[in-house]
Amino acid sequence: MKNFTLKLSAAMVMGAALLGGTAAAQSYPERPVNMVVPFSAGGPTDTVARSLAEAMRPTLGETVVVENKGGAGGTIGVSHVARSKPDGHTILLMHIGFSTAQSLYKNPGYSSDSFEPIGLVLDVPMTIIARSDFPANNINELVDYIKQNPDKVSLANAGIGAASHLCGTMFASALGVDLLTIPYKGTGPAMNDLLGKQVDLLCDQTTNTTQHIKAGTVKAYAVTSPQRVATLPDLPTMQESGFEGFEVGIWHGMWAPKGTPKEALDKLQSALKAGLADKAFQDRMAGLGATLLPERANPEALAAHVDQQVPQWAELFKKAGVEAQ
Numbered sequence: 001m002k003n004f005t006l007k008l009s010a011a012m013v014m015g016a017a018l019l020g021g022t023a024a025a026q027s028y029p030e031r032p033v034n035m036v037v038p039f040s041a042g043g044p045t046d047t048v049a050r051s052l053a054e055a056m057r058p059t060l061g062e063t064v065v066v067e068n069k070g071g072a073g074g075t076i077g078v079s080h081v082a083r084s085k086p087d088g089h090t091i092l093l094m095h096i097g098f099s100t101a102q103s104l105y106k107n108p109g110y111s112s113d114s115f116e117p118i119g120l121v122l123d124v125p126m127t128i129i130a131r132s133d134f135p136a137n138n139i140n141e142l143v144d145y146i147k148q149n150p151d152k153v154s155l156a157n158a159g160i161g162a163a164s165h166l167c168g169t170m171f172a173s174a175l176g177v178d179l180l181t182i183p184y185k186g187t188g189p190a191m192n193d194l195l196g197k198q199v200d201l202l203c204d205q206t207t208n209t210t211q212h213i214k215a216g217t218v219k220a221y222a223v224t225s226p227q228r229v230a231t232l233p234d235l236p237t238m239q240e241s242g243f244e245g246f247e248v249g250i251w252h253g254m255w256a257p258k259g260t261p262k263e264a265l266d267k268l269q270s271a272l273k274a275g276l277a278d279k280a281f282q283d284r285m286a287g288l289g290a291t292l293l294p295e296r297a298n299p300e301a302l303a304a305h306v307d308q309q310v311p312q313w314a315e316l317f318k319k320a321g322v323e324a325q
């Protein structure tokens with residue numbers, strides 16, 4: 001009898017432990033997950049985030065809600081996530097600006113150490129485009145026009161540290177001109193003003209420009225990838241257009257605030273992997289000129305990439321005489 005009682009209670013303890021284990025494993029997520037995009041709605045980062053949020057939902061078993069927090073080249077949204085409760089219910093989708101802003105701002109409000117990396121997501125080229133009635137019809141005409149009328153041309157961007165700022169600055173400095181820049185909280189609203197002909201030029205990801213280039217509602221001059229993009233085969237690369245070494249790829253990554261529990265990070269990483277394997281997401285992104293990075297959709301790859309990118313950009317800005325503000 002005694003033996004039976006002991007056995008029974010041991011089984012009960014094991015059962016409770018198992019139940020407890022199951023309950024813990026299923027405790028995350030407890031509610032919808034907020035995916036912060038540090039730019040306005042309707043832009044390229046937002047487009048990637050909204051598609052990815054949908055593709056991650058089945059694995060998480062909860063909705064992923066995209067929250068747009070634009071401003072200051074993305075640093076407002078990124079630092080908001082750095083300060084958010086680290087419980088896995090707030091995550092960040094950001095691009096190359098995560099690295100560049102760390103040298104362009106004296107106090108960006110975060111550092112790489114403020115985050116737990118989840119993984120790399122995708123890489124996307126940029127395009128140089130203009131309002132549909134802009135006088136230049138190809139890259140050579142664009143270069144001539146800008147050189148002759150530098151103070152007549154306005155260039156939109158998403159603030160210092162944004163990809164559009166980076167690409168626009170590289171372009172202007174390659175031409176040796178200073179252009180009037182107009183900052184927005186994201187290139188979604190910048191594109192609206194370009195379509196409305198209130199601003200002249202924009203350098204933006206193909207995830208935002210492809211549909212407008214194809215529809216002919218903007219003029220496109222070149223793409224910043226080393227090879228032409230399959231979805232925009234008529235668009236020359238910057239290198240082909242005489243801009244040697246002009247190459248910008250906008251990598252995107254996903255992070256959670258420092259201190260997020262491992263259980264949540266593991267689940268988020270599985271959801272990211274599953275999202276990248278989702279056919280609808282793959283098709284949508286391929287149509288917009290993006291290259292998915294499934295082999296690097298893990299914390300180690302993102303951490304290593306950021307550790308390489310932050311000093312590389314710091315060095316490049318230093319050489320170019322760009323000072324942090």
Ligand code: ASP
Pocket residue numbers: 039040043044045046097157158161162163164165185186187188205
């Ligand atoms: N991709 C844009 C940039 O960094 C911002 C955005 O996604 O709206 O310039």
